[in-house]
Amino acid sequence: MSSFRRILIANRGEIAVRIARACRELDIASLAVYSEADRAALHVRMADEAFAIGPAPSRESYLRIDRILEVARRSGADAVHPGYGFLAENAAFARACEEAGIAFIGPRSETIALLGEKTSARRLAVEAGVPVVPGTLAPLDDLDLLRGEAERIGLPIMIKAAAGGGGKGLRLVRDASFLAAAAARARSEALSAFGDGRLYLEKALERPRHIEIQVLADHHGHTVHVFERECSIQRRHQKVIEESPSPFVTPELREHMGALAVALAVRAGYRNAGTLEFLVDAAGHPYFLEMNTRLQVEHPVTEMVTGLDLVKLQIRVAQGEPLPFAQADLRQRGHAIECRVYAEDPGQGFLPSPGRIVVLRAPAGPGLRDDSGVYEGGEVPIHYDPLISKLVAWGTDRAEAIARMRRAVSEYAVLGITTTLPFFERVLRHPAFLAGDIDTGFIERHLDQLRAAPSDEDRDIAVVAAAVRALRDRQSARAQGPVPGDATSAWRARGWRDLGPVR
Amino acid sequence: MSSFRRILIANRGEIAVRIARACRELDIASLAVYSEADRAALHVRMADEAFAIGPAPSRESYLRIDRILEVARRSGADAVHPGYGFLAENAAFARACEEAGIAFIGPRSETIALLGEKTSARRLAVEAGVPVVPGTLAPLDDLDLLRGEAERIGLPIMIKAAAGGGGKGLRLVRDASFLAAAAARARSEALSAFGDGRLYLEKALERPRHIEIQVLADHHGHTVHVFERECSIQRRHQKVIEESPSPFVTPELREHMGALAVALAVRAGYRNAGTLEFLVDAAGHPYFLEMNTRLQVEHPVTEMVTGLDLVKLQIRVAQGEPLPFAQADLRQRGHAIECRVYAEDPGQGFLPSPGRIVVLRAPAGPGLRDDSGVYEGGEVPIHYDPLISKLVAWGTDRAEAIARMRRAVSEYAVLGITTTLPFFERVLRHPAFLAGDIDTGFIERHLDQLRAAPSDEDRDIAVVAAAVRALRDRQSARAQGPVPGDATSAWRARGWRDLGPVR
Amino acid sequence: MIYDATVDGHTVRAEVRAGSGEGRYTVRIDGRPLEVDVRAAGPHTMSVIACGHAHEIFLEALEGGYRVLLRGRVLDVGLVEAARGAVAARGTAGGPARVQAPMPGKLVRVLVRAGQDVGAGQGLVVMEAMKMENEIRAPRAGRVKEAPVQEGQAVETGALLVLLE
């Protein structure tokens, strides 16, 4: 058992900040790495030490195993925390750390390789007696083969990246005529994201729920599950709202899914924190999808209902400490919901909206947690994932958690970039969401209702605010003497795209 | 049982914001009142409606029962929440609300009168079999009488305001020759704060702990206690750090004090939320001090360990709902600590430091809660209590809560005014605090160590930052053309008092 | 001042005049008068009290107007000084449709060419931005007049991708 003194965080954004906070609480020095685009990023400000690793594109910085390891060696890091994304599920990176004698905070490299290849994970599940979604058990590299398998399984079908994760390289196909195009797109995205274009197929279930189980395993033979997270609210196959407990999961289903998750983790010889993703059909049957061999974006909902700090537990397990609890000691208390605040425009199909943050006021007060990676005046770069913050609300029950989250969203102010916050405001009022009647098709199905028009009073107040502000800007511009052009030139800040050129 | 639709918040600052947040989560309209100094205050921005009630001094605004009731009537408020301070323990205000048919969110006016007069509360405790600190059981209005009683009880002695609370009108006397002066000062302060200069005496215990019990009572005969808060870290007899559970309280003492608190509350016919303050001596004997017939400043530590929302419960009880739990349902989970962030200068005996907030960056991430009443660019007025925010950290145990609070204090940035934050940074590292070896004399006893000198590295980095900034300011001033006077004139912001005139 | 204010597709006439007292204004919206009390709370924040109702507002200057954030709801308000003439007609109704890059990024695929007929919702180009491939689709049916972009090309926000007629 060793005690880490210095942990290198091989990531950026909110998760790097999250890990730096855990290090500070444990009195461990946090070592940040940054690309040229991130010199002034929040994760650099929050760390104890910081090292440049290359140009803005991730391939030249955050994905450069050689450079990150060189920094780790040079700076005397005892351990590396990979966060999620980037190198978090890269077996070669974990192996390089192992070989350099630097602890990788996660499972062993061979476990990552075994579970990272999604079809071998599916075969392992079958061996462990865990049901999987019908589909292919080996990766496909050939379009004709893929077409044949698709016919065998039957449409609708999901095309997935064998090396995949995070919704990348994933396509739903309902119509055979779109199969080839969708497969080509998926392969191209998978190649770009993972450097591996191989695909596999899964039967698309009707209105499935996406429910996952968090597991923790130490190096002393103890494996526990830390209950479920409901992740059915997705756009473009990426989660946007998660909660725990799931409003759908009964105590019996929870116990059943927890046992399946532990069985698979034990069979895989799993160590540290990991998550087993399941689809659950309307009848309540779970089907294993894949295992994420790292911290999940949505880990805070589990933390808020269990009181555990999963990042600190990851570090402690990696230090060789036994888990400080048994399965029977774990309890869920109340209900937690997370909204992922993305720099995206829901009005334009969730297209990314990078840029400079002009206003940032996070909500506060009882029952809230904001895990942010940005700050007012800072830049959201085009190069990386557009997640700027995770907002989590806790309540004694689901209704209180939702009411609190609504309150939080109404307090959260972000200007300069477009975010998913106004979209959440409407999801959180939707009757189907309030009833817990959600599945992975929720957003697509209700998209029109989620674009509700503003009320007359809102329009009036917006006009009043804008008109008074315009008058004041004009007056203060005059007070400062003649202005080149007219008063409105001072307004220019960024493109006014909805209205087009008005003058 | 009625359901409130509109609640008037007869307060300002962080507690008004706290109550407005609870109203928003309950879908009840929040009605703010504001003095002329508070038009742009955060509590006005956060409310649904807002009404002016007079000039800046509290006597002409927040203490004006007539004006506040007029606003309540005119705006159709169903209920009034008084917060703490101002009119919260003013029986006349509660009575005026009752007479106007507006629910007062708190106990009945006669209960406030009974317990607000501290000597009648002491007599009630004696009747209920609750031990009290030795002292006078009736208010004293005469200096000679007071001197005689002091001799009878024996020095050291506490002089207290019979109408008191919040540390106002309170003096510790160790030497008989200071008795007269201290009594005069206490009376003057009590007159100014409460309009009632009557005093009483209590024997000053040696190194007592200040521990309080939260109670809740509904209108259906149910009274429960919600465990203790340890409030021994005080300056000028006002709490600055509170925590729950108390590191000193055993399960037996907790049960004993809880039973005493419930007994007294039941005897008083208490309704809604209240707090019984006790001194506990080194042997673990509790002595009742007084009962606060309102929400406490430090209520969040109880909320974080129990999961309850005390403000919402206050509202529900006032609506006539029964408490949704019994004593046996309540559990403490983990540990919570609160630091009261005051606009005060600990280096100058905690003198108030009002002014404009130039920088405000609150901490965030796991296990924290910041209940603030201010914002960046806003003004902390001279007229009111200098509490700007309450920072609360939760952990699975006391050590984690302290580590998290240290992390939080290191993230909390306030400039423009002087705050108690740097002082907390040092308290949270003090060995006696870490060991839980605290009593009401902690700050006074350790004051020198709590003024630790900065490290050489800190001094270097501060000089580097200031010098680079000065160079940059100079360059940007030049780039903007000739500046009247010299470049340093741009630095002027407020008095530079530590160094005196340097040029 | 008199403005033509456009918000969510509605255009109204807004006349704003300073009243007596700090922060007091009268705003007439299509003639309806609103008495408001406005206080700035920072460069982008204001507190507006109108008939007792309190509004916390965040504003961002845009070209030709402001983005207004009202407790979680975002409204873009276009303002034109009425003295300068009527509001320009919105361009999207009948004429050619300009499909512009909604963000900076790289074009990984151009799916149409000039002269081709496309249906509403049909994919026009695929852009990569923030590690995702995003398909930009036709806002309505029409014929591609121009597609002045090439695969592999980097484009900025607002760059013309496809002109439909």
Add this chain to the structure above:
Amino acid sequence: MIYDATVDGHTVRAEVRAGSGEGRYTVRIDGRPLEVDVRAAGPHTMSVIACGHAHEIFLEALEGGYRVLLRGRVLDVGLVEAARGAVAARGTAGGPARVQAPMPGKLVRVLVRAGQDVGAGQGLVVMEAMKMENEIRAPRAGRVKEAPVQEGQAVETGALLVLLE
């Protein structure tokens, strides 16, 4: 630029020069060179990396210097351009001591009068501010030279309360 920088009672000579590359500076503190990489992150915030160590710094301009906030620790740095001559001697050592109002407030009691001898820590005046009575005490023993204030008087920050000699 060369400054005499005073922090926590220590005065050092700080020579700052822009280096090559964005945000690069060399700062010599009493001759010791420090290579730093400085990036502004807003009007009052900067990130400083010095020898790998990352510092998040908030700054506020004061008259004659800056207040620097370093992760919960506050340091006031006085700066004098060295070209203008040596640092002025600190005034508190031997000469008269000016006891000033530390905040705005009302004087409820004046406890001393001119000519009176006082001990260190003895109460001089009682001020009411923010609803509390605060006793202002003598920083050292001495004789009251002036006490130009009256009970009931309102004073601003920095107003002279008592001059000790």
